[in-house]
Amino acid sequence: MEIRPARMGDIPAMAELINYHAERGRMLHRSRAYLYERVRNFWVCQMDSWIVGCCALEPVWTDLGELKSLAVQEDLRGQGIGRALIEGCLEAGRRIDIKRVFCLTREAAFFENFGFARLERNKLPHKVWSDCVNCPVKDNCDEIALLLDL
Ligand SMILES: CC(C)(COP(=O)(O)OP(=O)(O)OC[C@H]1O[C@@H](n2cnc3c(N)ncnc32)[C@H](O)[C@@H]1OP(=O)(O)O)[C@@H](O)C(=O)NCCC(=O)NCCS
Numbered sequence: 001m002e003i004r005p006a007r008m009g010d011i012p013a014m015a016e017l018i019n020y021h022a023e024r025g026r027m028l029h030r031s032r033a034y035l036y037e038r039v040r041n042f043w044v045c046q047m048d049s050w051i052v053g054c055c056a057l058e059p060v061w062t063d064l065g066e067l068k069s070l071a072v073q074e075d076l077r078g079q080g081i082g083r084a085l086i087e088g089c090l091e092a093g094r095r096i097d098i099k100r101v102f103c104l105t106r107e108a109a110f111f112e113n114f115g116f117a118r119l120e121r122n123k124l125p126h127k128v129w130s131d132c133v134n135c136p137v138k139d140n141c142d143e144i145a146l147l148l149d150l
Contacts, residue, residue: 003088007043011035013051017071030069045081052076055085057092061125063099099150102141116146117143
């Protein structure tokens, strides 16, 4: 298993992985166009020649970053891939002086394992809500905000 920065050629597999979970209501859909534009924010997990996980750390504001689009192939969950991807992203964040990382998720317990603590969503900068504009459940959002000090 190799954890490495994503490359352009990984995008179709990443889109498939993310949208598989999105169709089951676990995360937001991402288009290939969205992923190509942000490829430098992503880390992937490669097994043999397959992409089996991905995660992004997106710089947001001053020292703040957002962890997003974390997805692991269904039949490989529970084997440490999610953890390795988060660690890759956090290390990349430290290298560019990101000091705080937040995420919006329905899997709060998973992120609490890594030291993320819940916070009120309105404590996050306004800019964070750009993703919400096109979300079908924006008026009835059940995602929890969590923050980690690096
Ligand atoms: C959530 C997800 C990314 C976890 O990835 P994973 O590779 O299965 O997780 P790992 O095996 O690295 O688990 C790391 C730790 O978290 C724990 N964990 C895993 N899933 C968990 C969950 N849903 N809730 C609480 N803890 C969880 C594991 O037990 C493990 O703990 P340990 O190290 O003390 O043994 C994966 O299940 C997934 O792709 N889910 C669908 C998409 C999704 O919900 N993404 C997150 C929303 S942004």
